[in-house]
Amino acid sequence: MSVTGLPDVVAVAARPPARRARTSLMIGLVLLGILVLVAILAPVLAPHDPDAVDPNRVLAAPDGSYLLGADDFGRDVLSRTIFALRVSLLVAVSSVVVATLVAVPLGLVAGYFGGWVDTLVSRPLDMILVLPALLLALSLITILGPGSTVAALAIAVIYLPILARVMRASTLVTSQQDYVLAARARGSGHVATMVRHVLPNSIGPVAVQGSVLTGFALQLEAALSFLGLGTQPPTPSLGGMLADGRDVLSLAPWLEIVPGVAIALAVLSFLLIGDGLRRTLDPDGVAS
């Protein structure tokens, strides 16, 4: 899967870039805020128990009681989607947070010192990068067994080298700035210089990449669950719901549409946030 940058929106550049940045950031944050709120309040908001089976309502179409219909066990699709969103967001966010926490120090050290330190840090990360993402996830899950925790771990391993490379590249530029040399010459030690000057001035691109990757992580988690390797039934997951509904697509299309739209909205929110952050941090796009 592609995990690189965003499609460039060139045509709309006529508006002031700072305002465009705020717009996409705001829409993304509001959308994500709603999704997170729904996920957190799942037990309150869900109209039914997501696991409650009702043999009389198998594949029931949406109506007054089951707003978005029922699945092949007669479970409420809306309630299941709400609970699935919970798991999906948690896996996506925690995997990227873990990857970032490991990647930032690695990239910082590699980019700041360069030379053999860089080689020592970067080459092993490159070795992870050459493995296809899904193959790597499948191998890890084969070894550690399926489940949402292992899926999160696998996604973290996949994104670790990407985030570390972004941090390294950004650090390479920052480390050459005069204020870093000045800090060194004024007697600031390597660690102090790295933490106080290089890190804060290099972290921007990582924030952008991290938020975009969270969207892709959500997709990847859905893909793994779809294959039966991520979140295990009966816990509802967006990917798992897609897998369940696939055989009855012509009879009950809402089984695909509802979790599909949920995935799309969640990914969109992360991409919008990433786009907004990128435009905000872009030196040409900011007027502070």
Add this chain to the structure above:
Amino acid sequence: MSALLEVQGLVKRFPAGGPVWRRRYVHAVSDVDLSIGRGQTLGLVGESGSGKTTVGRCILGLYRPDEGLVRFDGRDVAGLRGSTLAEFRRRVQPVFQDPYGSLDPRWTVGRSVQESLEAHRIGSVQDRRDRVRELFATVGLDPALGDRHPRNLSGGQRQRVGIAAALASEPELIIADEPVSALDVSVQAQIINLLQRLGRDLGLAVLFISHDLGVVEHVSSEVAVMYLGRVVETGPTAAILRAPEHPYTRALVEAIPHPDPSRRFRHASLAGEIPSPVDPPSGCAFHPRCPIAQASCRIQVPELEPVGEDHLAACPVVARVTTRPTT
């Protein structure tokens, strides 16, 4: 009295691509000797790519010399570690060319000035704050500006902040790398006057790096002229401006604009660009652009020879022909 700073046979190369077994290098600095006494100001002049910035950074210990020695107060800088290195860093401070780039954009300028005090654990928190206010006053800035970020200051104010930051740890030597080139001409004069006053009042030694001989004339009594990594002429500023020996220095001196229109340029200025330091010309690096070059200049690297009192030049042709301009 031994010199405060001595540079002997300094060589610095940077790898410039090519496979490991046939690595190409940028010969940034080749065999440079300099010396600065306590409280003395030395001007280091040369065009872009002459290696003057690299010399400054080697002295600051930011680059490790490939060959040669940088000796500060009698001790080899490359051998300093731990507390002796910290002490060296306290006593030698930089002022950078670009006051936009040398202050962290995320820090208030007051915090930047305070940084070296924190790094060297000088004084208490309150002492440091007082010292920063004092330093702002010393360089002619309103201490209230300390809470601002660099983007909210003018170029001249930023360079004053840069100088205040350099002075914070009470150094004995300042390496000022093109400190006025990024500034408006009117502000240049203020900063030069400030540096001169501080040099005098605080007994600072200054290495003043510039591409502008006209600026150096106002600042330093001694000057060294660099071309493509080598010092081609060195001596008292007055003597060099009056009677430049090396053909490169002559071209530089003639390039200084003069307010008197009756003194026209006698020669067109130098033709061509500075050659690539990756593949410097053989012999005297200046020979491809030199108006008086001879066949021997392609082969022999010229040594600095005495041509006057404390005045050295690296051009055997000039020494032989001695067509000294009479002005």
